[in-house]
Amino acid sequence: MEAAMKVVVLAGGVSAEREISLASGKAVRETLRNAGHEADIVDPGSGWKVVEPHEVPLEANRTSCGLPGGEGTGLLTAADIVFNTLHGGQGEDGTVNAVLELLGVPYVGGKPAACAAAMDKATSKMLFSQAGVPTPDYILLDGWNRGLWTDSLAEAAGRFGLPLVVKPAEEGSTVGLTKVESDDQLFPAAEEAARxxxxVVVEKFIxxxxxxxxxxxxxxLPVLEVIVPGGLYDFEAKYRSHDNKYICPAEIDPEVAEEAQKFALLAFDLLGLLDYSRIDFRLDDRGGLWCLEANNQPGMTSSSLLPKAAAVSGLELPGLLEKIIASALSRY
Known part of the structure; x- marks a missing residue:
């Protein structure tokens, strides 16, 4: 990677994952600065301005988060590269990357269509199934209709059995996700996801x-296992709990680890992702792998899973960021 590059780190945004994004952005900025680069955080949720993460509100100013104006455009176009650490919503679904494409700005990560496919769990699962990547059976609830949703939820419970996982089709960090263990929880879980x-994806629990x-x-990278005391790696477990255990390389059969890596690379290619990603799986009691989803802009904090696995492979955060940025710059 070139010396003394000017890097704009996009962080914050307006999604439910704003707080996590600011933490990722701060980690990336500080690491790049320590490596001698000029790096600043620009927050679309603060009017596309340079911000200090600890000084901006956790609630975004939604009236100022549209397209970048004069100052925002100038910041972006002056950068050698943009590192997008926005999580969820338009920051991760390809919308922001489409803006960067229009501005002609080099950036890290997938093209807009690839990001949209990865963010949309229903689209991802369809592509996985067609290519032979095992993924849990599911139904899709599309467009609010209380009567139809009630019938569809009952059908899913009958086909797949309980428990079920109910989650937004287009959100990350397990925001809005519920593990449903009884019939009376089904509709409230769907309502929560629809927020x-x-x-909404209704999926067989593995x-x-x-x-x-x-x-x-x-x-x-090496396969990483997350052991969660509560059994469900939801938002609270990911970002609020201090009781999780992380094992990398995961203590699984070498053949299973190799298969997980093979499926991860296949999912990465199917979606058209670039530079970096994280693919999540469940390993069932019979040794079967199930691909849950792809994260096209995974977290970059000290507790994030991608940096943990990279460190085991010999890439601490500075080296990881250098490799990601070098991969992106090779296209420009």
């Missing part, structure tokens, strides 16, 4: 172990 996305595989510059 974050017009479309009991087993939580695994994840990072992909950096077309190479799969």
């Amino acid at each position: 974050f996305s017009r479309r 009991a087993g172990r939580e695994l994840t595989v990072g992909v950096v510059a077309d190479e799969a």
Whole structure:
């Protein structure tokens, strides 16, 4: 990577994951600055201005988060590269990357269409199934209709059995996700998911172990296992709990680890992702792998899974960021 580059780190935004994004952005900025680069955080949720994460409100100013204006455009176009650490919503679904494309600004990560496909869990699962990547059975609730949703939820419970996982089709960090264990929880869970996305995925719950595989510059990282005391790696477990255990490399059969890495690379390619990603799996009691989803802009904090796995492979955060940025710059 070139010396003394000017890097704009996009962080914050207006999604439900704003707080996590600010933490990721701060980690990336500080690491790049310590490596001798000029790096600043620009927050679309603060009017596309340079911000200090600890000084901006956790609630975004939604009246100032449209397209970048004169100052915002100038900041972006002056950068050698943009590192997008926005999580969820338009920051991760390809909308912001489309703006960067229009401005002709080099950036890290997938093209807009790839980001949209990865963010949309229903689209991802369809692509996985067609390519032979195992993914849990599901139904899609599209467009609010109480009567139809009630019938569809009952159908899903009958087909797949309980428990079920109900989650927004277009949100990350398990925001709005509920593990449903009784019939009376079904509709409230769908209503909760619908707060974050017009479309809702109702999916068969796979009991087993939580695994994840990072992909950096077309190479799969070691498989990482997350052990959660409560059994569900939801938003609270990811960002509020201090009781999780992380094992990397995961203590699984080498053949299973190799298969997980193979499926992760296949999912990465199917979606058209670039530079880096993280693919989440469940390993069931019979040794079967199930691909849950792809995270095209995974977290970059000290507690985030991709940096943990990269460190095991010999890439601490400075080296990880250098490899990601070098991968992106090779396209420009």
